[in-house]
Amino acid sequence: MRGSAGIQTVFRKGKKHSCDGAKLFVLANGMERNRVVFTFPRGYGTAVERNHSRRLSREAYRLLKRHLVDGFDLTVLVFPGKDVFSVRMKQLEFLFRRAGLWSDTLE
Secondary structure: OOOHHHHHHHHHHOEEEEEOOEEEEEEEOOOOOOEEEEEOOOOOOOHHHHHHHHHHHHHHHHHHHHHEOOOEEEEEEEOOOOOOHHHHHHHHHHHHHHOOOEOOOOO
């Protein structure tokens, strides 16, 4: 998913799920794959801190995506703090389960 228009659509029309440190916006996209973007609120540290958090988030998603149902645009709003890989994994799994995207069958 690219461009601010697509991200804004998910923010406006998507279903919201939150946990401590992150918020997930989910919108069906009619495709056979998920599209994901990690974004940050204004004032989230320096560019180095945002990039570090984005790398952690992408790696956690990479490891978890095989458990997810396909066909959704996912926007994850990550809040400052808790930039530890194990915490990010738990946050994302919790959000995906809460959103009903988690499938215990492995593909």
